[in-house]
Amino acid sequence: MSLFHRLFPHPLLTVLLTVVWLMMVNEYTINSLLFGFLLATIIPFATRSYWPQRPKLRNPLMVVEFILVVLWDIVIANITVARLVLFQRNADFRPAYISIPLELKSPEAITVLAGTITMTPGTVTSDTSNKGHSLLVHCLHAPDPDAIRDEIKTRYERRLKEIFE
Amino acid sequence: MSILFDIAITAFLIISGVFGLVGSYGLIKLPDPMSRLHAPTKATTLGVGGVLIASMLHAIAVEGQVSLHELLITLFLLITAPITANFIAKAHLHRHVERDQLPDAAPDDCWAVHDIEPFQAGAEPSTETTK
Numbered sequence: 122m123s124l125f126h127r128l129f130p131h132p133l134l135t136v137l138l139t140v141v142w143l144m145m146v147n148e149y150t151i152n153s154l155l156f157g158f159l160l161a162t163i164i165p166f167a168t169r170s171y172w173p174q175r176p177k178l179r180n181p182l183m184v185v186e187f188i189l190v191v192l193w194d195i196v197i198a199n200i201t202v203a204r205l206v207l208f209q210r211n212a213d214f215r216p217a218y219i220s221i222p223l224e225l226k227s228p229e230a231i232t233v234l235a236g237t238i239t240m241t242p243g244t245v246t247s248d249t250s251n252k253g254h255s256l257l258v259h260c261l262h263a264p265d266p267d268a269i270r271d272e273i274k275t276r277y278e279r280r281l282k283e284i285f286e
Numbered sequence: 287m288s289i290l291f292d293i294a295i296t297a298f299l300i301i302s303g304v305f306g307l308v309g310s311y312g313l314i315k316l317p318d319p320m321s322r323l324h325a326p327t328k329a330t331t332l333g334v335g336g337v338l339i340a341s342m343l344h345a346i347a348v349e350g351q352v353s354l355h356e357l358l359i360t361l362f363l364l365i366t367a368p369i370t371a372n373f374i375a376k377a378h379l380h381r382h383v384e385r386d387q388l389p390d391a392a393p394d395d396c397w398a399v400h401d402i403e404p405f406q407a408g409a410e411p412s413t414e415t416t417k
Binding site: 199235248249 | 304305308309311312315316317318320321323324325327328331332353354355357358361364365367368369371372375376378379387388389390391393394395396397398399400401
Protein backbone atom coordinates (compact mmCIF):
# COMPACT_ATOMS: atom_id res chain seq x y z
CA MET A 122 0.00 0.00 0.00
CA SER A 123 1.45 3.34 -1.02
CA LEU A 124 2.12 6.20 1.36
CA PHE A 125 -0.63 8.24 -0.28
CA HIS A 126 -3.23 5.58 0.45
CA ARG A 127 -2.02 5.18 4.00
CA LEU A 128 -2.30 8.93 4.65
CA PHE A 129 -5.57 9.30 2.76
CA PRO A 130 -7.54 6.07 3.14
CA HIS A 131 -10.57 7.74 1.53
CA PRO A 132 -9.50 10.55 -0.84
CA LEU A 133 -13.08 11.34 -1.84
CA LEU A 134 -14.11 11.68 1.79
CA THR A 135 -11.19 14.06 2.35
CA VAL A 136 -12.35 16.28 -0.52
CA LEU A 137 -15.96 16.12 0.70
CA LEU A 138 -15.05 17.03 4.29
CA THR A 139 -12.93 19.97 3.13
CA VAL A 140 -15.81 21.32 1.04
CA VAL A 141 -18.30 20.81 3.91
CA TRP A 142 -15.95 22.64 6.29
CA LEU A 143 -15.60 25.58 3.90
CA MET A 144 -19.37 25.78 3.58
CA MET A 145 -19.79 25.59 7.36
CA VAL A 146 -17.49 28.51 8.13
CA ASN A 147 -19.04 30.30 5.12
CA GLU A 148 -15.74 32.07 4.52
CA TYR A 149 -13.55 31.27 1.55
CA THR A 150 -10.00 32.03 2.65
CA ILE A 151 -6.73 30.11 2.54
CA ASN A 152 -6.91 29.93 6.31
CA SER A 153 -10.17 27.98 6.47
CA LEU A 154 -9.13 25.89 3.46
CA LEU A 155 -5.97 24.75 5.26
CA PHE A 156 -7.78 24.05 8.52
CA GLY A 157 -10.55 22.21 6.69
CA PHE A 158 -7.96 20.12 4.85
CA LEU A 159 -6.24 19.35 8.15
CA LEU A 160 -9.51 18.10 9.67
CA ALA A 161 -10.35 16.21 6.48
CA THR A 162 -7.02 14.41 6.73
CA ILE A 163 -7.26 13.56 10.42
CA ILE A 164 -10.89 12.36 10.45
CA PRO A 165 -10.65 9.67 7.72
CA PHE A 166 -7.27 8.62 9.13
CA ALA A 167 -8.57 8.27 12.70
CA THR A 168 -11.74 6.42 11.65
CA ARG A 169 -10.18 4.25 8.94
CA SER A 170 -10.65 1.00 10.87
CA TYR A 171 -14.44 1.48 10.66
CA TRP A 172 -14.33 1.79 6.86
CA PRO A 173 -12.20 -1.12 5.76
CA GLN A 174 -13.42 -0.96 2.17
CA ARG A 175 -13.62 2.00 -0.10
CA PRO A 176 -17.10 2.27 -1.64
CA LYS A 177 -16.71 2.23 -5.38
CA LEU A 178 -18.56 4.71 -7.55
CA ARG A 179 -18.80 3.00 -10.88
CA ASN A 180 -20.73 5.73 -12.60
CA PRO A 181 -20.34 9.22 -11.04
CA LEU A 182 -22.45 10.94 -13.72
CA MET A 183 -25.45 8.82 -12.75
CA VAL A 184 -25.22 10.36 -9.25
CA VAL A 185 -26.34 13.72 -10.65
CA GLU A 186 -29.29 12.12 -12.42
CA PHE A 187 -30.20 10.18 -9.27
CA ILE A 188 -30.10 13.33 -7.09
CA LEU A 189 -32.30 15.25 -9.54
CA VAL A 190 -34.83 12.39 -9.75
CA VAL A 191 -34.93 12.13 -5.94
CA LEU A 192 -35.27 15.90 -5.38
CA TRP A 193 -38.14 16.01 -7.86
CA ASP A 194 -39.77 13.01 -6.16
CA ILE A 195 -39.40 14.67 -2.75
CA VAL A 196 -41.37 17.69 -3.97
CA ILE A 197 -44.05 15.41 -5.46
CA ALA A 198 -44.04 13.33 -2.25
CA ASN A 199 -44.69 16.39 -0.15
CA ILE A 200 -47.67 17.41 -2.26
CA THR A 201 -49.08 13.86 -2.36
CA VAL A 202 -48.80 13.37 1.38
CA ALA A 203 -50.18 16.85 2.10
CA ARG A 204 -53.22 16.07 -0.07
CA LEU A 205 -53.74 12.70 1.62
CA VAL A 206 -53.50 14.31 5.06
CA LEU A 207 -55.89 17.15 4.22
CA PHE A 208 -58.52 15.55 2.00
CA GLN A 209 -58.74 11.86 2.79
CA ARG A 210 -60.84 10.47 5.61
CA ASN A 211 -58.94 8.28 8.06
CA ALA A 212 -61.27 5.36 7.31
CA ASP A 213 -60.18 5.36 3.64
CA PHE A 214 -56.46 4.90 4.34
CA ARG A 215 -55.05 1.52 3.37
CA PRO A 216 -51.73 1.41 5.24
CA ALA A 217 -49.62 -1.68 4.53
CA TYR A 218 -46.22 -3.19 5.16
CA ILE A 219 -44.49 -4.38 2.02
CA SER A 220 -41.33 -6.40 1.61
CA ILE A 221 -38.81 -5.37 -1.03
CA PRO A 222 -36.30 -8.06 -2.03
CA LEU A 223 -32.95 -6.41 -2.76
CA GLU A 224 -30.62 -6.97 -5.68
CA LEU A 225 -28.13 -4.46 -4.27
CA LYS A 226 -25.25 -5.92 -2.32
CA SER A 227 -23.11 -3.05 -1.06
CA PRO A 228 -24.13 -1.58 2.32
CA GLU A 229 -23.69 1.99 1.06
CA ALA A 230 -26.11 1.42 -1.81
CA ILE A 231 -28.69 -0.19 0.49
CA THR A 232 -28.39 2.72 2.94
CA VAL A 233 -28.98 5.25 0.17
CA LEU A 234 -31.95 3.24 -1.12
CA ALA A 235 -33.48 3.04 2.38
CA GLY A 236 -33.05 6.79 2.88
CA THR A 237 -34.53 7.53 -0.53
CA ILE A 238 -37.57 5.37 0.16
CA THR A 239 -38.20 7.25 3.40
CA MET A 240 -38.03 10.65 1.68
CA THR A 241 -40.37 9.75 -1.20
CA PRO A 242 -44.16 9.33 -1.64
CA GLY A 243 -45.93 7.79 1.35
CA THR A 244 -43.26 5.20 2.16
CA VAL A 245 -41.00 4.80 5.21
CA THR A 246 -38.24 2.20 5.45
CA SER A 247 -38.86 0.43 8.75
CA ASP A 248 -36.41 -2.44 8.91
CA THR A 249 -34.11 -4.79 7.05
CA SER A 250 -34.30 -8.57 7.14
CA ASN A 251 -31.85 -10.27 9.49
CA LYS A 252 -29.29 -10.99 6.76
CA GLY A 253 -29.87 -7.82 4.80
CA HIS A 254 -31.50 -9.16 1.65
CA SER A 255 -34.80 -7.30 1.85
CA LEU A 256 -36.25 -4.08 3.20
CA LEU A 257 -39.47 -3.68 5.17
CA VAL A 258 -41.34 -0.61 3.97
CA HIS A 259 -44.45 0.93 5.50
CA CYS A 260 -46.85 2.61 3.08
CA LEU A 261 -49.24 5.31 4.19
CA HIS A 262 -51.78 4.53 1.49
CA ALA A 263 -51.23 1.42 -0.58
CA PRO A 264 -54.24 0.27 -2.58
CA ASP A 265 -51.80 -1.68 -4.77
CA PRO A 266 -48.66 -2.75 -2.82
CA ASP A 267 -47.11 -4.60 -5.79
CA ALA A 268 -47.11 -1.44 -7.92
CA ILE A 269 -45.24 0.47 -5.19
CA ARG A 270 -42.67 -2.30 -4.89
CA ASP A 271 -42.10 -2.38 -8.66
CA GLU A 272 -41.78 1.41 -8.82
CA ILE A 273 -39.13 1.47 -6.09
CA LYS A 274 -37.22 -1.31 -7.83
CA THR A 275 -37.26 0.25 -11.28
CA ARG A 276 -36.96 3.92 -10.30
CA TYR A 277 -34.34 3.86 -7.55
CA GLU A 278 -32.79 0.44 -7.20
CA ARG A 279 -31.93 0.16 -10.90
CA ARG A 280 -30.14 3.55 -10.83
CA LEU A 281 -28.29 2.75 -7.60
CA LYS A 282 -27.20 -0.56 -9.08
CA GLU A 283 -25.69 1.31 -12.01
CA ILE A 284 -23.98 3.79 -9.66
CA PHE A 285 -22.52 1.41 -7.11
CA GLU A 286 -22.27 -2.05 -8.68
CA MET B 287 -35.62 43.83 -9.62
CA SER B 288 -35.80 43.93 -5.85
CA ILE B 289 -39.58 43.60 -5.92
CA LEU B 290 -39.20 40.33 -7.85
CA PHE B 291 -36.90 39.04 -5.14
CA ASP B 292 -39.37 40.15 -2.48
CA ILE B 293 -42.20 38.27 -4.20
CA ALA B 294 -40.07 35.12 -4.59
CA ILE B 295 -38.92 35.22 -0.95
CA THR B 296 -42.48 35.72 0.28
CA ALA B 297 -43.76 32.90 -1.92
CA PHE B 298 -41.17 30.44 -0.59
CA LEU B 299 -41.89 31.47 3.01
CA ILE B 300 -45.63 30.94 2.51
CA ILE B 301 -45.11 27.56 0.81
CA SER B 302 -42.89 26.41 3.64
CA GLY B 303 -45.35 27.66 6.25
CA VAL B 304 -48.23 25.79 4.61
CA PHE B 305 -46.29 22.53 4.39
CA GLY B 306 -45.05 22.84 7.96
CA LEU B 307 -48.61 23.35 9.13
CA VAL B 308 -49.93 20.39 7.09
CA GLY B 309 -47.16 18.19 8.48
CA SER B 310 -48.05 19.10 12.05
CA TYR B 311 -51.77 18.65 11.35
CA GLY B 312 -51.05 15.18 9.92
CA LEU B 313 -49.28 14.30 13.14
CA ILE B 314 -52.55 14.86 15.03
CA LYS B 315 -54.99 13.61 12.42
CA LEU B 316 -53.55 10.27 11.29
CA PRO B 317 -54.78 7.28 13.29
CA ASP B 318 -51.73 5.13 14.17
CA PRO B 319 -48.02 5.68 14.99
CA MET B 320 -46.65 4.28 11.72
CA SER B 321 -48.91 6.51 9.62
CA ARG B 322 -48.03 9.49 11.78
CA LEU B 323 -44.38 9.00 10.85
CA HIS B 324 -45.20 9.90 7.24
CA ALA B 325 -46.41 13.43 7.90
CA PRO B 326 -43.30 14.84 9.61
CA THR B 327 -40.73 12.99 7.45
CA LYS B 328 -42.17 14.44 4.24
CA ALA B 329 -44.22 17.57 4.63
CA THR B 330 -41.51 19.03 6.84
CA THR B 331 -38.77 18.51 4.24
CA LEU B 332 -40.43 20.95 1.86
CA GLY B 333 -41.38 23.14 4.82
CA VAL B 334 -37.77 23.56 5.92
CA GLY B 335 -36.54 23.55 2.30
CA GLY B 336 -38.74 26.55 1.49
CA VAL B 337 -37.37 28.60 4.39
CA LEU B 338 -33.81 27.75 3.35
CA ILE B 339 -34.37 28.78 -0.29
CA ALA B 340 -35.97 32.01 0.94
CA SER B 341 -32.98 32.60 3.20
CA MET B 342 -30.51 32.08 0.31
CA LEU B 343 -32.46 34.45 -1.92
CA HIS B 344 -32.53 37.01 0.89
CA ALA B 345 -28.75 36.76 1.30
CA ILE B 346 -28.25 37.34 -2.43
CA ALA B 347 -30.79 40.15 -2.81
CA VAL B 348 -30.32 42.12 0.41
CA GLU B 349 -26.80 41.40 1.63
CA GLY B 350 -25.36 40.90 -1.83
CA GLN B 351 -23.45 37.73 -1.00
CA VAL B 352 -23.91 34.04 -1.67
CA SER B 353 -24.60 32.00 1.46
CA LEU B 354 -24.11 28.25 1.25
CA HIS B 355 -24.97 27.42 4.86
CA GLU B 356 -28.47 26.59 3.74
CA LEU B 357 -27.29 23.89 1.34
CA LEU B 358 -25.51 22.23 4.24
CA ILE B 359 -28.63 22.35 6.40
CA THR B 360 -30.54 20.69 3.55
CA LEU B 361 -27.84 18.04 3.26
CA PHE B 362 -27.83 17.29 6.98
CA LEU B 363 -31.63 17.22 7.04
CA LEU B 364 -31.77 14.78 4.12
CA ILE B 365 -29.28 12.54 5.90
CA THR B 366 -30.80 12.65 9.39
CA ALA B 367 -34.56 12.57 8.68
CA PRO B 368 -34.64 8.99 7.32
CA ILE B 369 -32.47 7.75 10.19
CA THR B 370 -34.76 9.26 12.84
CA ALA B 371 -37.80 7.81 11.07
CA ASN B 372 -36.09 4.42 10.88
CA PHE B 373 -35.31 4.44 14.62
CA ILE B 374 -38.88 5.37 15.57
CA ALA B 375 -40.22 2.70 13.21
CA LYS B 376 -37.88 0.06 14.67
CA ALA B 377 -38.86 0.95 18.24
CA HIS B 378 -42.52 0.66 17.25
CA LEU B 379 -42.02 -2.69 15.49
CA HIS B 380 -40.03 -4.00 18.42
CA ARG B 381 -42.65 -3.17 21.04
CA HIS B 382 -45.99 -3.45 19.27
CA VAL B 383 -45.78 -5.62 16.14
CA GLU B 384 -45.67 -9.41 16.12
CA ARG B 385 -43.86 -11.51 13.52
CA ASP B 386 -47.04 -12.70 11.82
CA GLN B 387 -48.31 -9.16 11.23
CA LEU B 388 -45.43 -8.43 8.86
CA PRO B 389 -44.92 -9.73 5.31
CA ASP B 390 -42.49 -12.56 4.66
CA ALA B 391 -38.82 -11.55 4.85
CA ALA B 392 -37.81 -13.83 1.97
CA PRO B 393 -35.09 -14.76 1.10
CA ASP B 394 -34.04 -14.39 4.78
CA ASP B 395 -35.65 -15.86 7.91
CA CYS B 396 -37.14 -12.82 9.65
CA TRP B 397 -36.91 -9.06 10.08
CA ALA B 398 -33.98 -7.73 12.07
CA VAL B 399 -36.14 -6.47 14.98
CA HIS B 400 -37.38 -10.01 15.60
CA ASP B 401 -33.95 -11.58 15.34
CA ILE B 402 -33.51 -11.69 19.12
CA GLU B 403 -33.77 -14.26 21.84
CA PRO B 404 -37.08 -14.11 23.72
CA PHE B 405 -36.73 -12.28 27.03
CA GLN B 406 -37.16 -14.42 30.14
CA ALA B 407 -37.54 -12.84 33.55
CA GLY B 408 -34.73 -13.86 35.88
CA ALA B 409 -32.64 -15.49 33.15
CA GLU B 410 -28.93 -14.70 32.93
CA PRO B 411 -28.23 -12.27 30.12
CA SER B 412 -26.68 -14.14 27.21
CA THR B 413 -23.01 -13.39 26.72
CA GLU B 414 -23.04 -14.52 23.09
CA THR B 415 -23.61 -11.77 20.60
CA THR B 416 -26.47 -12.62 18.31
CA LYS B 417 -25.70 -11.57 14.81
